[in-house]
Amino acid sequence: MLRALCELLEITRHLLLCVLENLCSSVEFSINMPSFLLLGAICIFLFSRVPPCLPLQKVHVSKETIGKISAASKMMWCSAAMDILFLLDGSHSVGKGSFERSKHFAITVCDALDISPEKVRVGAFQFGSMPHLEFPLDSFSTRQEVKAQIKRMVFNGGRTETGLALRHLLRRGFPGGRNGSVPQSLVIVTDGKSQGQVALLAKQLKEKGIIVFAVGIRFPRWAELRTLASEPQEQHVLLAEQVEDATNGLLSTLTSSALCSPAAPDCRAQAHPCAHRTLETIRELAGTAPCWRGAPRADAVLATRCPFYSWKRVLLSHPATCYRTTCPGACDSHPCQNGGTCIPEGLDRYHCLCPLAFGGEANCAAPKLSLECRIDVLFLLDRSSSTALEGFLRAKAFVKRFVQAVLSEDSRARVGVAGYSRELVVAVPVGEYQDMPDLVRSLDGIAFSGGPTFTGSALRQVAERGFGSAARPGQARPQRVVVLLTESPSQDEVAGPASRVRAHDLLLLALGSEAVRAELEEITGSPRHVMVYAEPQDLFSKVPELQEKLCVRPRSGCQAQSVDLIFLLDASASVGPENFAQMQSFVRSCALQFDVNPDVTQVGLVVYGGWAQTAFGLDAHLTRAAVLRAMSQAPYLGGVGSAGMALLHIYDKVMTVQRGARPGVLKVVVMVTGGRGAEDAAAPAQKLRSSGISVLVVGVGPVLRDALRRLAGPQHALIHVAAYSDLQYHQDALIEWICREAKRPVNLCMPSPCMHEGICVLRRGSYLCKCRDGWEGPHCENRVLRGDAPKARGSRQDPAGGLHTPGSQHLQWPGHPGS
Numbered sequence: 179m180l181r182a183l184c185e186l187l188e189i190t191r192h193l194l195l196c197v198l199e200n201l202c203s204s205v206e207f208s209i210n211m212p213s214f215l216l217l218g219a220i221c222i223f224l225f226s227r228v229p230p231c232l233p234l235q236k237v238h239v240s241k242e243t244i245g246k247i248s249a250a251s252k253m254m255w256c257s258a259a260m261d262i263l264f265l266l267d268g269s270h271s272v273g274k275g276s277f278e279r280s281k282h283f284a285i286t287v288c289d290a291l292d293i294s295p296e297k298v299r300v301g302a303f304q305f306g307s308m309p310h311l312e313f314p315l316d317s318f319s320t321r322q323e324v325k326a327q328i329k330r331m332v333f334n335g336g337r338t339e340t341g342l343a344l345r346h347l348l349r350r351g352f353p354g355g356r357n358g359s360v361p362q363s364l365v366i367v368t369d370g371k372s373q374g375q376v377a378l379l380a381k382q383l384k385e386k387g388i389i390v391f392a393v394g395i396r397f398p399r400w401a402e403l404r405t406l407a408s409e410p411q412e413q414h415v416l417l418a419e420q421v422e423d424a425t426n427g428l429l430s431t432l433t434s435s436a437l438c439s440p441a442a443p444d445c446r447a448q449a450h451p452c453a454h455r456t457l458e459t460i461r462e463l464a465g466t467a468p469c470w471r472g473a474p475r476a477d478a479v480l481a482t483r484c485p486f487y488s489w490k491r492v493l494l495s496h497p498a499t500c501y502r503t504t505c506p507g508a509c510d511s512h513p514c515q516n517g518g519t520c521i522p523e524g525l526d527r528y529h530c531l532c533p534l535a536f537g538g539e540a541n542c543a544a545p546k547l548s549l550e551c552r553i554d555v556l557f558l559l560d561r562s563s564s565t566a567l568e569g570f571l572r573a574k575a576f577v578k579r580f581v582q583a584v585l586s587e588d589s590r591a592r593v594g595v596a597g598y599s600r601e602l603v604v605a606v607p608v609g610e611y612q613d614m615p616d617l618v619r620s621l622d623g624i625a626f627s628g629g630p631t632f633t634g635s636a637l638r639q640v641a642e643r644g645f646g647s648a649a650r651p652g653q654a655r656p657q658r659v660v661v662l663l664t665e666s667p668s669q670d671e672v673a674g675p676a677s678r679v680r681a682h683d684l685l686l687l688a689l690g691s692e693a694v695r696a697e698l699e700e701i702t703g704s705p706r707h708v709m710v711y712a713e714p715q716d717l718f719s720k721v722p723e724l725q726e727k728l729c730v731r732p733r734s735g736c737q738a739q740s741v742d743l744i745f746l747l748d749a750s751a752s753v754g755p756e757n758f759a760q761m762q763s764f765v766r767s768c769a770l771q772f773d774v775n776p777d778v779t780q781v782g783l784v785v786y787g788g789w790a791q792t793a794f795g796l797d798a799h800l801t802r803a804a805v806l807r808a809m810s811q812a813p814y815l816g817g818v819g820s821a822g823m824a825l826l827h828i829y830d831k832v833m834t835v836q837r838g839a840r841p842g843v844l845k846v847v848v849m850v851t852g853g854r855g856a857e858d859a860a861a862p863a864q865k866l867r868s869s870g871i872s873v874l875v876v877g878v879g880p881v882l883r884d885a886l887r888r889l890a891g892p893q894h895a896l897i898h899v900a901a902y903s904d905l906q907y908h909q910d911a912l913i914e915w916i917c918r919e920a921k922r923p924v925n926l927c928m929p930s931p932c933m934h935e936g937i938c939v940l941r942r943g944s945y946l947c948k949c950r951d952g953w954e955g956p957h958c959e960n961r962v963l964r965g966d967a968p969k970a971r972g973s974r975q976d977p978a979g980g981l982h983t984p985g986s987q988h989l990q991w992p993g994h995p996g997s
Contacts, residue, residue, distance in 0.1 A: 251426035256438035257292035267368035305343035306336025314354030341374035370399035445505035518542030564666030598636035599629035633668035637675035748851035750819030786824035788817020797838025822858035870928030
């Protein structure tokens with residue numbers, strides 16, 4: 179019933195349109211009727227631009243295919259030699275508005291024609307009561323001239339004498355044409371309501387080889403259009419009201435005759451189901467009523483019930499087939515990702531309507547990033563009433579975008595998601611989903627809860643159970659990170675719980691609005707761990723920044739202090755090659771915390787097993803990258819280790835001026851050992867300490883051996899690690915120890931920079947090497963040859979080892995107390 183009502187309303191609206199068109203058609207242009215002149219102009223303007231109210235032809239295809247049909251109509255081209263004559267119905271039944279649309283159709287077709295005297299020629303007739311030649315085919319030689327002349331055509335009115343127009347063409351041919359030497363096409367644009375017979379005349383035209391297109395306008399009579407059109411009728415009957423569709427149909431038919439060509443070779447003309455609709459008046463039985471009729475006898479009257487009828491206009495639909503050309507569209511490859519909708523703009527362009535989280539990226543694609551580090555990440559989402567549903571959904575969308583942008587099949591990162599208001603709820607445990615699409619789908623199940631904003635309570639619970647037992651089988655525990663997303667201040671205390679989280683070796687990062695910056699800095703413990711945004715939509719631009727912060731651990735090292743640092747690794751058989759490899763990884767991570775260059779930190783490496791070997795000295799590598807490569811290449815020696823022998827090796831052959839050690843710079847030895855072979859190391863370690871070299875012992879094993887305690891000396895110079903796999907968790911403690919040592923004053927003469935038993939003497943912020951007989955030089959490095967002139971046996975040196983004479987500039991080493 180609703181559908182019938184809608185059709186009735188459409189018919190009524192169309193009938194009103196007809197009345198208006200007839201009103202416009204009745205306007206006669208006269209000097210004495212200025213108001214009607216204005217009305218006529220308005221009618222022409224409106225109806226030349228207004229499409230018909232009812233879809234009188236409907237192609238049963240998707241909206242996307244309709245868009246392709248429209249786009250293809252603008253890309254087809256006809257350049258073969260051909261004569262095309264437009265025969266436009268200018269009768270009163272068509273009306274002025276529909277006549278303007280007929281002209282618009284003809285102009286649109288001309289846009290696809292290579293109009294020239296040698297290629298395509300175009301002419302035009304208008305018919306009403308009589309046919310009228312608007313311009314012959316040889317009048318104009320360019321497309322612009324033809325289109326301009328069609329625009330200047332004036333509606334004439336009159337009866338619909340289609341037959342007279344066809345008879346005129348049969349007698350006189352195409353005016354200005356090439357007498358049938360090239361293909362001829364007649365395009366009749368009419369409502370099909372001829373007041374004479376047309377079937378025979380149309381047949382005679384088609385028998386002469388003329389291709390006849392019957393193009394309907396307004397409410398056409400489809401039966402008459404099919405009578406006029408060439409065979410196959412499905413390819414030659416069109417509707418001008420749908421300009422781009424009709425143009426495509428006409429050009430598709432000419433293309434099948436090799437008179438036109440599509441713009442691209444992979445464009446194809448295909449048959450599509452469609453329907454032709456027409457508005458017709460039908461008689462319906464309305465009921466019966468008493469009536470009297472004469473009886474067979476002249477003096478009798480018969481009373482009976484007689485039917486009575488009503489007349490109404492209805493839309494009738496007739497199934498048909500429409501042939502249209504379509505070309506592969508820009509959206510055929512589904513370029514819009516992550517649920518985006520592709521909107522074609524022609525055949526080669528498109529734009530994507532993207533979901534909220536992907537609005538700033540081309541094709542709604544997630545930015546291509548990666549997490550190369552082993553890491554477990556727990557996103558902590560505020561779902562309290564203060565954040566509101568909109569903020570919670572935005573946070574979920576951010577996590578989705580991050581996961582899709584960063585995680586891949588070979589990613590070493592694992593992700594979990596928790597939400598909080600009053601209590602913490604771990605919705606997606608860390609590592610539960612290994613497949614990224616499954617992880618993204620699981621986020622949809624996290625619901626908004628409302629309630630108070632207890633961020634402190636959530637942090638306390640994260641420290642206790644946020645990561646559960648998400649251990650990786652057979653692997654050391656990875657770095658664990660909590661990423662807090664909130665836009666609301668906490669309603670409970672956060673400093674204590676945040677400290678507890680960090681004490682559990684968890685890295686805290688936070689994203690939030692500018693309004694909560696101060697609280698987020700208090701939670702994370704550093705402004706560098708906070709990412710804020712001014713506008714809510716700016717949250718999604720923080721994905722790359724978060725990715726960088728996750729894999730770059732903040733350097734806690736003493737960056738400005740100068741250090742000569744030697745790592746001593748136990749490479750004996752008691753350690754084994756696998757544990758030695760974990761030692762290498764540990765010292766490489768430690769080296770990353772220092773600024774390696776000749777002016778700040780120098781790094782060397784010594785290994786020991788059956789013997790001690792310098793893998794590389796302090797001055798061997800000048801950059802961090804070179805040091806890391808050299809550490810990876812350190813040899814595993816095996817054999818029975820002697821820590822005492824290794825420490826003496828460092829004292830005699832590594833921590834010396836001639837091997838790159840710098841006077842006035844802190845000197846540190848970090849020894850990593852399993853504990854065996856350390857029985858003889860206490861005295862050599864003390865010798866190093868007495869010479870001003872700090873020694874830190876990192877002892878690995880379930881039980882701390884007494885030999886290691888004696889070796890370590892002071893309590894603070896020992897770090898006990900239960901297993902080699904746990905070394906990574908003690909990196910920060912090692913760095914902090916070195917930084918504390920760096921604050922101690924440095925004695926320029928400890929260890930002594932003087933060689934060959936020379937004596938170092940401090941002199942007002944510098945030092946002097948007093949050399950034994952037979953040696954000379956700033957550090958007693960040169961042997962005195964016989965016959966040489968005697969020289970001063972002592973010279974006061976600057977910290978760089980140069981002679982200090984009166985009036986010379988006094989140079990000092992970095993890190994030295996006077997610098």
